[in-house]
Amino acid sequence: xxxxKKTGRLVGLxxxxxxxxxxxVYQFLQGPVLFSDDFLTATSANSNEIIISTLLLILxxxxxxxxxxxxxxxxxxxxxxxxxxxxxSSILGFIAISIDNISVLSMLELSLEYTKNETGxxxxxxxxxxxxxxxxxxxxxxxxxxxxxxxFILYYTFYVSKLIPKVxxxxxxxxxxxxxxxxLFSIFGNSISMNMLLPIGLIQLILPFWxxxxxxNSTDLETEMK
Numbered sequence: 001x002x003x004x005k006k007t008g009r010l011v012g013l014x015x016x017x018x019x020x021x022x023x024x025v026y027q028f029l030q031g032p033v034l035f036s037d038d039f040l041t042a043t044s045a046n047s048n049e050i051i052i053s054t055l056l057l058i059l060x061x062x063x064x065x066x067x068x069x070x071x072x073x074x075x076x077x078x079x080x081x082x083x084x085x086x087x088x089s090s091i092l093g094f095i096a097i098s099i100d101n102i103s104v105l106s107m108l109e110l111s112l113e114y115t116k117n118e119t120g121x122x123x124x125x126x127x128x129x130x131x132x133x134x135x136x137x138x139x140x141x142x143x144x145x146x147x148x149x150x151x152f153i154l155y156y157t158f159y160v161s162k163l164i165p166k167v168x169x170x171x172x173x174x175x176x177x178x179x180x181x182x183x184l185f186s187i188f189g190n191s192i193s194m195n196m197l198l199p200i201g202l203i204q205l206i207l208p209f210w211x212x213x214x215x216x217n218s219t220d221l222e223t224e225m226k
């Protein structure tokens with residue numbers, strides 16, 4: 001089925017956009033600024049980058065919902081429950097991203113006020129800075145934790161449907177479980193190792209390229225139709 005191949009390539013391209021967006025935002029635009037020791041001054045100095053990063057994350061969240069919607073009719077042929085769970089969890093992920101974005105923009109507003117400091121209330125602003133920093137830490141890590149659910153459902157559905165090679169599905173499932181464990185332990189203040197996030201980064205790069213080159217398998221569907 002040629003439509004499956006085309007759909008797979010489209011989904012692969014969209015996944016690649018999400019991957020590139022995540023690297024750009026967290027490694028270059030937000031991460032070095034919001035988690036730095038001088039974030040109160042650094043955030044205002046990089047206000048344009050922060051605003052752009054929030055817009056990119058909104059685009060990424062919407063793209064995830066688009067992917068789930070595109071895959072819905074294909075996934076439904078294998079499991080209606082998993083198909084709608086993937087869509088629902090993608091929407092939940094978008095909500096989590098939006099909440100985290102609000103937290104980021106709150107830090108930006110506080111930073112702008114801090115750099116102006118026309119009132120001279122530096123002690124109060126420093127205290128608020130600590131509170132806002134911790135607030136963003138929580139929204140960020142909870143957003144990462146929630147993001148594990150649609151990814152897990154995606155790879156599990158791929159495994160069940162055999163739409164991609166099983167080895168990719170299995171590695172994806174293992175990778176997202178490792179990510180979930182590391183994020184969960186980090187939330188409780190007992191981080192195991194950030195290296196546990198490397199497998200999910202690798203498989204999230206392999207999957208888009210596989211889909212772009214090969215598309216989605218259609219042998220099982222063709223067999224069912226005969």
